Amino acid sequence: MKKIKMRHKRWDGVQIVATVLLLIFSGLILIPFWNAVVISLESARAYSLHPFSFLPAEFTLDNYKEMFEKGGGLLLAYQGTLITTFFGTAAGMTVSVLGAYAFSRQFPGKKLFFRVMLFTMFFGGGLVPTYLLYRNLGLLNTYAGVIIVSLVSVYNIIIMKNGFEGTPMELQEAAMIDGANDLVIFGRVMLPLQKPLIATFTLFSMVGYWNNWYWPMLMLTKGNKNVLQLFLRGVVNGTILGNTSGASMAAEQQWFPQGVKMASVFMVMLPIMLVYPFLQKYFTRGILLGAVKA
Amino acid sequence: MKKKNLMQEIWKARYLYLCLIPLFVWLVIFQYGPMYGVILAFKKYSAKLGIWGSQWVGLSNFKRIFMTPIATKAIVNTLQISISRLVWEFPMGILVAILLTEMPGKRGKKVIQTVLTFPHFLSWVVVACILRNFLGSDGAVNVLFEQLGLDTVNFLGSERLFRPLLYATANWKEMGWSAIIYMAAIAGIDPTLYEAAECDGASRLKRIWHITLPGIRTTIAIMFILAVGGIMSAGFDQIFNMNNAMVADTARILDIYVYDLTFKSVPDYGFTTAVGMFTAVINLVMLLGANQVVYRLTGEKMFR
Numbered sequence: 001m002k003k004i005k006m007r008h009k010r011w012d013g014v015q016i017v018a019t020v021l022l023l024i025f026s027g028l029i030l031i032p033f034w035n036a037v038v039i040s041l042e043s044a045r046a047y048s049l050h051p052f053s054f055l056p057a058e059f060t061l062d063n064y065k066e067m068f069e070k071g072g073g074l075l076l077a078y079q080g081t082l083i084t085t086f087f088g089t090a091a092g093m094t095v096s097v098l099g100a101y102a103f104s105r106q107f108p109g110k111k112l113f114f115r116v117m118l119f120t121m122f123f124g125g126g127l128v129p130t131y132l133l134y135r136n137l138g139l140l141n142t143y144a145g146v147i148i149v150s151l152v153s154v155y156n157i158i159i160m161k162n163g164f165e166g167t168p169m170e171l172q173e174a175a176m177i178d179g180a181n182d183l184v185i186f187g188r189v190m191l192p193l194q195k196p197l198i199a200t201f202t203l204f205s206m207v208g209y210w211n212n213w214y215w216p217m218l219m220l221t222k223g224n225k226n227v228l229q230l231f232l233r234g235v236v237n238g239t240i241l242g243n244t245s246g247a248s249m250a251a252e253q254q255w256f257p258q259g260v261k262m263a264s265v266f267m268v269m270l271p272i273m274l275v276y277p278f279l280q281k282y283f284t285r286g287i288l289l290g291a292v293k294a
Numbered sequence: 295m296k297k298k299n300l301m302q303e304i305w306k307a308r309y310l311y312l313c314l315i316p317l318f319v320w321l322v323i324f325q326y327g328p329m330y331g332v333i334l335a336f337k338k339y340s341a342k343l344g345i346w347g348s349q350w351v352g353l354s355n356f357k358r359i360f361m362t363p364i365a366t367k368a369i370v371n372t373l374q375i376s377i378s379r380l381v382w383e384f385p386m387g388i389l390v391a392i393l394l395t396e397m398p399g400k401r402g403k404k405v406i407q408t409v410l411t412f413p414h415f416l417s418w419v420v421v422a423c424i425l426r427n428f429l430g431s432d433g434a435v436n437v438l439f440e441q442l443g444l445d446t447v448n449f450l451g452s453e454r455l456f457r458p459l460l461y462a463t464a465n466w467k468e469m470g471w472s473a474i475i476y477m478a479a480i481a482g483i484d485p486t487l488y489e490a491a492e493c494d495g496a497s498r499l500k501r502i503w504h505i506t507l508p509g510i511r512t513t514i515a516i517m518f519i520l521a522v523g524g525i526m527s528a529g530f531d532q533i534f535n536m537n538n539a540m541v542a543d544t545a546r547i548l549d550i551y552v553y554d555l556t557f558k559s560v561p562d563y564g565f566t567t568a569v570g571m572f573t574a575v576i577n578l579v580m581l582l583g584a585n586q587v588v589y590r591l592t593g594e595k596m597f598r
Contacts, residue, residue: 011398014498018396025390026409029466032428039427052434099317107307108300113314120325122578126570127552128563129331132345133324151320182309211417214531218557229419233535236423258427265423272415277408283415288478 040064040263044256063259067235067267074267077231080143080220084227085209088147092205097198100157101186104164121154131218141222149215150208156201163197164190200282210272228268235264335571339563348564355568365569367543368551375457375528375547382461384521387472388514392502394473395480410470421467422535426450429459451540464532475517476510483509512591519588523581526573548573 011019038056039047046057068074103114124130130149139145167190175185191198213229220226276283304311330345335355337348359365390410397403413421429435429449436446449455483505491501507514530549537545546554548569555566 012498014396014502015398018393019398019402022390022393022397022406022410025469026406029409029413031434032424035434036424036427051432051437095316095320098313102310102313105307105310107310108303113318117317117321120321122581123329123574124325125328125331126567126574128556128561128567128570129328129334129345131556132331132563133328148320148324151324152317157317182307183312186313207415211415211419213417213419229417232419232423236426258432261423262427265420265427269416269420273412276412276415280408280411283411284474288474 036262036265039259040266042259044259047256047258063256063263064267066255066260067263073226073231073234074264077226077228080146080216080225080227081210081229083143084146084212084216085206087143088151088209089202089205091147092151093198093202096152096157096160096201097191098186099152100160100164101190103157103161104167104190105182117154117157134219140219141225142219143225145219146212146216146227147209149219150212153208156204160194160197160201164194167193196282196285200285203279203282207272232264232268235261332567332571334564335568337564339567351564355565356572358565359569359572364546365551368546368548371544372526372528372547372549375460375533376525378457378461379464379528380518380521383464383468384518386465386469387517388476388510390469390473391476391480391510392506394477395506396498396502407470411474412470413467414471416467418467418531418535421463422532425463425466425536450536451538453541453544456536456541456544460529460532460536463536464529467532472517476513479510479513480506515591516588519584523584524577525580526577 034054035052038053040063041059041061042053042056043058043060043062046053050057099117103110125133134140134145134149139148171189171193172185175189180188211229212227213233216227216230217233220230334345334348336350336352337345337355338351339345339348343349359369394403394407397406427433431446431448435449439446447455449459487505487509488501491505496504526548528547528549530547530553533545533547533550534553537550552566552569552573555561555569556563
């Protein structure tokens, strides 16, 4: 009897307000996304008749076709993003995980090395000296430059170091007694035990490179290399599709700029949309690991 | 004798040093390398003479910052926007965390949390595209306004609306993500406190006020101070992607100013480096100061 009553316990005012507000927030986030997807799937005529429709009034894939033809750079941009994301994450994670491992152990001069690393978190050369350095090293207009400039996050190394420090010392000592050196301990003990932590930061790194636009914008100026975010900026600013102010549809204009723009947006965020709901818990773990220390 | 011991210790740790090599090669070349270029801030750069050969000019580049009206305006803009963000954006994470905690039902909560955190993983390039489409002059919102017989609003091109739009859209993108840290803090509060309060007849609002908020005040303090530590960075990514000619004056924060000076005009690298350094030094001072305040408040240092 009591159980049934519990289940039908009426929500109190605060619970109702909380639920309603959260539903409103979710709606405010979802509607612009939905609107963008709908526009990318409809024709210019349908858009001009019902700009704010729940489903595409005249379903068409023309915008996507147009995007591939007119903005021919999409494939190049996908290529650039895949290259920088893959190699950037692989190289960056190798450097970071090795560094975090070393800092989780004891060795002479550790404090000094750590401070040298920490200092870069607070102070840097700034935009101009950094840009000049990459120019002098011939790293402009290369994917290597794009990868190197955001290779490592010191903050993430520190969080990983803290995680590694939580590995039971007995396991490491047991391996040491067996005659394993520090590299073997890293491979046999640390890597297998800290897989979830490393997976989390690998994801962060991948998303970081996927969303990378600032340094690519400064570096990839010749047009023979590109990344997705930059391609999207080009589409929206009209440098890739030609002048596309608003959705002004002149009679001779056969295509639908707004639709093509939203098709591009969709193509750029699609991979993240696909993986995010399944990997959410890994992402959440990352921020919480940082929070424990803060 | 002692020296020999140290050498032994170092030799014993040789593989650990090996692990550090890639990291420090990167740090020295690509982080410390540009720091050498900071001397440009005290020079008049000439491409012919290079960074080292250029003529020293003392502090004149820094003096110029305060003599240039557009630069001082950028400083004021930066501070105004940063402080407003503390008012309009900082509390949203706390609010969302409390709402999510109070919302009944596990599954619905999970779905809502996924929706609210998702935009954090998109770049401002993507988000600005979506919002421009939605809020633009012929976007969905204005169409709706028209159908309701209201005046259309130029959200993106209005000096008056640009800054409120910054705060609103930053919340749109980040409020769910910033809530996570507070939700973890709330989860760490002793549940018997709530039970006791319920027995005493405390209403839900009272429980939020007297248990939840005090229970997460350390987290709130730390997050607030971290936010204060970034006061000279007013959100370059967002502003850069939402910027347009109509709002340029109100949107020009220091980082945007440095970018424009460097890449849009004949660059005076000495001056732009000085502006960049000015920003970095103030941020550094604010962050170290914030660290001290946290230390006094909680006895814990964020950075050692």
